[in-house]
Amino acid sequence: MPSTVLRQQIAELSLQLAGRPLDAQLEVWLNAKHGVGTRTYGDLRRGCETGVAEGWLCNREGGGIRYGRIFKPAPDLQGFSVDVVDMKDIAGPHHLHPQGEIDLILPVDDTAQFDGRPAGWLVCPPGSAHRPTVTHGRALVLYLLPEGSITFTPS
Numbered sequence: 001m002p003s004t005v006l007r008q009q010i011a012e013l014s015l016q017l018a019g020r021p022l023d024a025q026l027e028v029w030l031n032a033k034h035g036v037g038t039r040t041y042g043d044l045r046r047g048c049e050t051g052v053a054e055g056w057l058c059n060r061e062g063g064g065i066r067y068g069r070i071f072k073p074a075p076d077l078q079g080f081s082v083d084v085v086d087m088k089d090i091a092g093p094h095h096l097h098p099q100g101e102i103d104l105i106l107p108v109d110d111t112a113q114f115d116g117r118p119a120g121w122l123v124c125p126p127g128s129a130h131r132p133t134v135t136h137g138r139a140l141v142l143y144l145l146p147e148g149s150i151t152f153t154p155s
Contacts, residue, residue, distance in 0.1 A: 005049035022100030030121035081148035088138035099146035109137025
């Protein structure tokens, strides 16, 4: 069962995200205020690691990727859905972010990168698209989607 503590942590963070455009400035702010070495980053990392260890997080598997939507869009999350993926040296399915996406990269292996990025925050603006890729090891990625909006494209 998803952690009420993790939900509260994400709810507190999402209050600070409300009304902000999903853009490069938000990414800089997130990494400065809630990036690697901060309490927020550590708390979210521990929550995700605990969820994986307890089996309620990333409890589905497809194409070599473990994943799961842990929270649907809700008012206490400022309309964001929350998903976590567990990936190791693999590319996921191509998709579009109609309203953007906020990713928290949590390397399990120190060298792991998500879309060429190390630990920290990555903000994908509305209308962006990618094939999410983890290289150089294993990483967990927590991602927030406004209104849960994501469009998978044919491979």
